Amino acid sequence: MHKIKKTTIRPIKSLELLSHREIASLMASDKKLFKLFRQCALAVLNTGKHEDDAVKLLADNDDFDIRVLSQSRGLKLEVFNAPSSAFVDGALIRGIQDHLFAALRDIVYTQHKINRSVRFDLNNSAGITDTVFRILRNADCVRPNLAPNLVVCWGGHSIQREEYDYSKEVGYQLGLRGLNIATGCGIGAMKGPMKGAAVGHAKQQIRDGRYIGISEPGIIASESPNPIVNELVILPDIEKRLEAFVRLAHGVIVLPGGAGTVEEVLYLLGILMHPKNQNMPFPLIFAAPESSEEYFVALDQFVRTTLGSEAVGYYQIIIGQPERVAYEMKKGIERVQRFRRKIQEAYYFNWQLHIEQALQTPFEPSHENMSSLVLDYAQPVDQLASDLRRAFSGIVAGNVKAYGIHQIAKYGPYQLRGEPELVQALDVLLHGFVRQRRMRLGADDYKPCYELIG
Numbered sequence: 280m281h282k283i284k285k286t287t288i289r290p291i292k293s294l295e296l297l298s299h300r301e302i303a304s305l306m307a308s309d310k311k312l313f314k315l316f317r318q319c320a321l322a323v324l325n326t327g328k329h330e331d332d333a334v335k336l337l338a339d340n341d342d343f344d345i346r347v348l349s350q351s352r353g354l355k356l357e358v359f360n361a362p363s364s365a366f367v368d369g370a371l372i373r374g375i376q377d378h379l380f381a382a383l384r385d386i387v388y389t390q391h392k393i394n395r396s397v398r399f400d401l402n403n404s405a406g407i408t409d410t411v412f413r414i415l416r417n418a419d420c421v422r423p424n425l426a427p428n429l430v431v432c433w434g435g436h437s438i439q440r441e442e443y444d445y446s447k448e449v450g451y452q453l454g455l456r457g458l459n460i461a462t463g464c465g466i467g468a469m470k471g472p473m474k475g476a477a478v479g480h481a482k483q484q485i486r487d488g489r490y491i492g493i494s495e496p497g498i499i500a501s502e503s504p505n506p507i508v509n510e511l512v513i514l515p516d517i518e519k520r521l522e523a524f525v526r527l528a529h530g531v532i533v534l535p536g537g538a539g540t541v542e543e544v545l546y547l548l549g550i551l552m553h554p555k556n557q558n559m560p561f562p563l564i565f566a567a568p569e570s571s572e573e574y575f576v577a578l579d580q581f582v583r584t585t586l587g588s589e590a591v592g593y594y595q596i597i598i599g600q601p602e603r604v605a606y607e608m609k610k611g612i613e614r615v616q617r618f619r620r621k622i623q624e625a626y627y628f629n630w631q632l633h634i635e636q637a638l639q640t641p642f643e644p645s646h647e648n649m650s651s652l653v654l655d656y657a658q659p660v661d662q663l664a665s666d667l668r669r670a671f672s673g674i675v676a677g678n679v680k681a682y683g684i685h686q687i688a689k690y691g692p693y694q695l696r697g698e699p700e701l702v703q704a705l706d707v708l709l710h711g712f713v714r715q716r717r718m719r720l721g722a723d724d725y726k727p728c729y730e731l732i733g
Contacts, residue, residue: 281363287348288356288371290380292419302349309391313347316386318500318681319513320345323378324358324365325503347383356383378504378511381418385513386496389414393515404636411514411522412628418512420491420527421627427529427616429489430608431461433543434468435536436502437717442535445568445601446471449532452605454479454488458612461527464492464511465502468534473507491527495520497680516641517672521546526629529612530562532604533594535574537717538678541708542671544578546638548586549664551593555633560618562611563594566604577711584704585667586660637665644673644683646690649729654697654705670695670705677728678718693729702733 321343344359356379365375393399393410400406415421430453434446450460450472460476462469473490480488492508495517504511514520525531525547533544551561565575575596582590597604616626624631642648652666673693676683687693695705709727712718718725 282342282360283358283363283366283369284360286358286361286366286371288358288376288379290353290355291373291377292380302354312387312390315496315500316383317343317345319382319386319496320358320379322500322503323375323382323511324361326365326372326375326378326506347387356380374506374509378508381511382499382513385414385418389417390515404634404639407519407636407639408522408526408630408634411519411526414514414519415512415523415527415628418510420510420512420523423625423627425626427612427619427626428457429459429461429491429527429529430472430612431524431528431531432468432472432534433463433524433531433536433540434471434534435540435717436465436467436469437537438467438535439571441568441570443467443471445566445571446534447475448601449534449566449604450475450477451479452602453608454485455483456605456609457483457485458605458609459489459491461489461491461493461524463498463502463539464494464504464508465498466505468536468540470505470507472532472534473505477507493520493523493527497676497682500681501679518639518641522634522639525550525632525634527627528561528629529615529626530608531564532608533563533565535567535571535717537712538671538674538709541578541581542668542675544582545664545668545671548582548590548593549638549661549668550632550634552586552590552664553633553635553661559631560611560614561593561632562608562615564604564608564611565594565596566601567598569599572598573711574715577708581704581708585701586664590660635661635665637662638668642669642672644669644676644686644693646686646693649673649693650696652695652697654695654701656698656701674709674729683728687728692727694732695729696732699733702731706731 321340342360346357348355348357365372399410401410412421446468453460453472454476460473462472477488477490489510490507491510492504493512493514495514499513514523521543531547533540547563550556567575579591579596597607619626649670652670654666654670677687677693713725713727
C-alpha cells in the first residue's frame with residue numbers, strides 16, 4: 280500500500296474559528312479521546328474502501344499517526360503515513376479533508392465539552408435529548424426554515440449487487456422528488472440511496488442536496504464513510520446515534536441488511552409502539568428488490584413472533600417498485616408536515632417523539648451484559664424490543680467493532696438466553712443472515728460471535 284509520509288491539513292468548515300482558550304482546552308483533552316480520533320481519522324482517510332474489520336485496518340496501518348497542532352491562526356492537523364488513495368496529485372481530497380475535521384469536532388472537541396461542562400446532563404432523558412440536539416446543531420445538521428424533506432435510509436453494508444442497484448434506484452426516485460438522504464454513511468445500502476439521490480437532484484437542478492452520514496466511533500472505525508457524504512456527524516455512542524436518526528428523520532426506509540439493520544428496526548418500533556407516540560405520523564417503509572423478498576418475509580415474521588401482530592401496523596412492505604417507494608414516502612412526509620404545522624412543532628428536530636431512557640442509555644456489549652438480557656414475553660413489549668435491540672447491538676459489536684472482536688477472541692461467543700419461542704425466532708433469522716452472507720463482508724467462513732440458549 281502506497282502512503283503519504285507526511286502532510287499538514289487545515290480545516291475548511293469544522294473548527295476553522297476557535298479562540299486561544301478553546302484551542303488550549305482542546306489540546307488538554309483526554310489521551311483516550313485522541314486515540315479514538317486516530318482510529319476514526321484512519322477510517323475517514325480510507326473513504327471508499329470495502330473493509331469492515333477495524334482490527335485489520337489498524338494492524339495494516341500501525342505506522343499511521345495524526346497530531347493536532349495549535350497555531351495563532353487556529354489549528355491544523357499533521358498526518359503521517361496516510362493512505363495515498365485519499366489524495367489527488369499530492370493534495371487531500373476536499374470531502375475527506377472536511378470529514379477529518381468533522382471527526383475532530385465530534386470526537387474530541389464536542390466530547391471534551393460534554394465531559395467537562397455542567398450544562399450537559401446525561402442523567403435523565405431530557406438531558407440526553409438536549410445533548411443529541413446540541414451535537415447535531417454544532418455540526419450544522421439541524422436547520423430551521425426548511426420544509427420536511429429528510430429521509431433516513433437504513434440497510435446493510437454487506438449486500439448483494441441487485442440490492443445495491445435497487446437502493447440506488449430508490450434514492451434516485453427520492454432525489455427526483457426533492458428529498459434529501461441520511462444514512463449510516465458507510466457502503467452498500469448506505470451509499471446506494473445517496474448516489475441515486477445525487478443523480479435525481481442533478482436532474483432537478485437541486486444544487487444544495489444533503490447527504491448526511493450519521494455514525495459513532497465504534498462503527499466509523501470499521502465502516503469508512505462513503506464518498507457521497509457531504510455532512511458527517513459522529514455521535515458519542517450507538518444510542519445517541521439512533522436517537523439522532525429518528526429525531527432528524529421525516530420518514531425512514533429500511534433496505535436489506537443484517538444484524539445492524541434489525542437493531543435499528545427494533546429501536547424504532549420500540550419507540551413507535553410506546554403509547555405516547557401512537558398518534559404521531561412517522562412513515563416507515565421496508566423495501567427490497569424482488570430477488571430479496573425473502574429478507575423482509577423473514578424480518579416480518581420475526582417481528583410478529585417477538586413483538587406481536589400490533590407491531591406490523593407501523594410499517595408497510597414494498598417489494599420492487601422503487602418509484603412507488605418514493606411516492607409513498609413523499610405522501611407520508613406531507614402528513615408529517617401537516618401534523619407538525621398543526622401542533623406548531625419544529626420541522627428540523629422531532630422534539631415531540633417520546634423515547635424511554637432505557638433506549639437512550641449506552642449498552643456495553645460485555646459477556647455479562649449480553650447474558651443478562653431478559654428475552655421473554657413477561658415484560659412490556661417496548662421493553663422487550665429494547666432488550667432485543669441490545670442483543671443485536673452486541674452481535675454487531677462482535678462482528679465488526681474492535682472492542683467486540685477482542686472480547687470474542689478472549690472469552691468466546693456471547694451467550695443469549697430466553698424463552699424457547701423467542702430464541703427459536705432469533706436462530707431462524709440469524710441463520711438466514713449467515714446463509715445469505717449478511718454478517719460480514721466476504722465472510723464465506725463466518726463463525727458466529729453468539730450462542731443461543733433457550
